[in-house]
Amino acid sequence: MSSCRRRDLPAPCPSTNTVAQELARQGPMRPAMVQRWRCATNTTGRITRLLAGWESGSGPLAQRLAAAVTDLVDQGDLRDGDTMPSERSLGAALMISRGTVTEAYNLLRDAQVVESRVGSGTFVTSVGGRGGGGPRGDARLTSFGSHPVPRRHDLSSGAPGGLDLVVEHSDRVLRQARLADLVADDGYEPAGLLELREALAGYYADLGVATSAEEVLVTSGSQQGLAMVAAALVRPGDVVLVEDPSYRGALDAFRAQGARLVPVPVDHSGPDLEVLERLVRQLKPRLFYSLPIAHNPTGSVITPARAAGLTQILSGSRTILLEDGSPADLMLDADRPPTPVGHGLPPEQWVALGSVSKLFWGGLRIGWIRARSSFLDPLVRAKAVADLGSSPLTQLVAASCLSVVDEARAARRRQLETGYAAAAAILNADAPEWSFTRPGGGSGLWVRVPGLDASAFGQHARRHGILVSPGPVFSAVEGCREYLRIPFWREPDALGDGLTDLIALWRDHQRAPTLGTTAGPRHPSP
The missing domain is CATH 3.40.640.10 (Type I PLP-dependent aspartate aminotransferase-like (Major domain))
Structure with a gap:
């Protein structure tokens, strides 16, 4: 497999090695270890995915956020005793101010949907939550079929459109x-x-x-x-x-x-x-x-x-x-x-x-x-x-x-070769800081963007009409924070427009170091 950069890529998710190697050094899992790795999934990541599209609608941002969390509780996605993210971490993940999250949490506390305990955090309460129930998923497929924010470019799906022979x-x-x-x-x-x-x-x-x-x-x-x-x-x-x-x-x-x-x-x-x-x-x-x-x-x-x-x-x-x-x-x-x-x-x-x-x-x-x-x-x-x-x-x-099947494989290969060539040319020319390796198969590039908080950037991109899949949704431990999955199966013109706008948005993001703690120009904090 040839590399598209002069240097080889590191392991796709370097943070994974820390988890896996520490587990591998240990003996059989003790109860404390079991609990630790069971909780390895980042609460902020799951709730951020569940809240996709929360900012649509009208009214102050804090009211919209509180209403969205209440809906998750009513639907059973959040249950009695579930830990809520800290105000700072949720604000950074949603790219809004901490003050907006604080106001939303105050509204939720007033409605007895959550309660806060000094030194412990904020939790869904039995009054507001359904409670009980079995294990739940991580809401990693929420990007399919639900796009409340108007889209200019959809770079979130790796599933190619159908072949004409179908x-x-x-x-x-x-x-x-x-x-x-x-x-x-x-x-x-x-x-x-x-x-x-x-x-x-x-x-x-x-x-x-x-x-x-x-x-x-x-x-x-x-x-x-x-x-x-x-x-x-x-x-x-x-x-x-x-x-x-x-x-x-x-x-x-x-x-x-x-x-x-x-x-x-x-x-x-x-x-x-x-x-x-x-x-x-x-x-x-x-x-x-x-x-x-x-x-x-x-x-x-x-x-x-x-x-x-x-x-x-x-x-x-x-x-x-x-x-x-x-x-x-x-x-x-x-x-x-x-x-x-x-x-x-x-x-x-x-x-x-x-x-x-x-x-x-x-x-x-x-x-x-x-x-x-x-x-x-x-x-x-x-x-x-x-x-x-x-x-x-x-x-x-x-x-x-x-x-x-052989005819279909050949047709897909031609399509993906064309798309890969177009994507690689744009990334090499317009985003030389981004690293990727030519894949042996599949329909997307696994791209490392140094210093990126991919989840927060995904929220930012969504508000600007660009849907993209951040690395942590593909990680069992919310790793791969500097990675984006970029599909290249679309027609070169559509793919080129989407990538060009995504890169331009990233450069604006780079020039605004406080963007992760503000709502951005389209969603000012109240």
Whole structure:
């Protein structure tokens, strides 16, 4: 993998090494350690994500902020006893003055939504909060589908738009006699249509993994598959290893099951095997969640040596590899993805996820779980309870599209090569301070901006109509604070306009060192 700068990049999230190495040096987790790492997720980060768009509407900022927090309590996103961020940290994260947060907290205290204890902080109260309930996610997917602030540029999503061939194959399916046969039946297939499961078995066979239709469960997108596997395998308190950074939806899914997430540093060659080996040996984790091919968000592709080392480490344990191959077909330096890493493990230690969203189109909402049939049987029953099965129509379209998977891979590769070249040229010319490495796959750049508070800058950019994903949303420990994920799949003109405006906004941000403690010109403090 070639670098776009004269110097090599550091590990994607240097702060992760501190967490992982300290854990690796320790013996089995003692209760105090468990509590410490359970609380490693930054409260400010989660609440900031939940408050996305809070500033829309009318009235003084403090009233808007208090109303937004009250809504979170009413909806159960914040519960009795939850710790609120300090006034200073929330003000910095939202890029408003501390005085505005103080006024908002006063309004919340008056309404008995929160209470403050000297020396302890501010907490949601039983009067205002719903209380109780099970574990919750981290609100890392809030950028999807909710944009209360007018947008000029959306640089937040790494999911490419659909290929033209999806329209062609949809039209073909609508004219097939098979559709008429399906419509004549009830349309409920919890495991998925046989023709799609057979097509997916062929997909894996082409990658060197013999697979039967009985080893595939069709889901409504890979996110549903991820949530189902997490619910089946993870119990509150279980240790789950995750790469850092990692797919933000996975962090949400595991936290929703009460998992204790422990980060494993990842670089351009794959996960850090020394840290992984120590954590597996000492913590005996339930799962290791990995995106080894076209990693999200870094775009790295695991090397054969790392892949062999990973399977060797896990094969001597009871840890299950949950391998997410959802982005694997987006290869920049190869015609097709390599063989999945987990094929070298015993069947009971490997569960694979996949999706047509990245390669074909996310709107099809078709994903899958590939695992031994005995593991899938209870999940099929759970799928029936959840939604009685995914859409037969989009399953037919997905099966038809898979018949031209190599053509689709080539089309995506051309699109992403063009986008990467455009993004790299702009960043090299207009933001030489920003560092990135050419990814081996995926649809985005993992960009380091020295000295940046990415979460605060993301709030600032949102107010100026630019949506961007800050590094901490991809980190189990709110690390990667100097990183932004920049998608490059859009058309060069749209991509260029968005990047140019983002860089200009960053330069203005650099010239305004007090910006993190003020509301900015568009939202003055009352």
